[in-house]
Amino acid sequence: MTKPKKLVFTWSWPRTTPERESLVTILFNAKGGGTELVFKHERFFDEKARDDHKRGWTGLLEGLERYLAGESRA
Numbered sequence: 001m002t003k004p005k006k007l008v009f010t011w012s013w014p015r016t017t018p019e020r021e022s023l024v025t026i027l028f029n030a031k032g033g034g035t036e037l038v039f040k041h042e043r044f045f046d047e048k049a050r051d052d053h054k055r056g057w058t059g060l061l062e063g064l065e066r067y068l069a070g071e072s073r074a
Helices: 047-068
Strands: 004-013 022-031 034-042
Touching: 034 047
Parallel strands: none
Antiparallel strands: 004 022, 022 034
């Protein structure tokens, strides 16, 4: 982690094989009075793994956006 601008880590599920390890990079950019997150997940084993992770991260980041905006889940 480069404080406070960049976080890079590998991603894998427990008991998976090494070729299924992927790479996540998150950049933290000052923007206006807040922080912009630039999120990149790469080096997927195949397109299905990429698409599955995209769905998961999209849901998580949308939930984070609602939380930070003070919205509650219905």
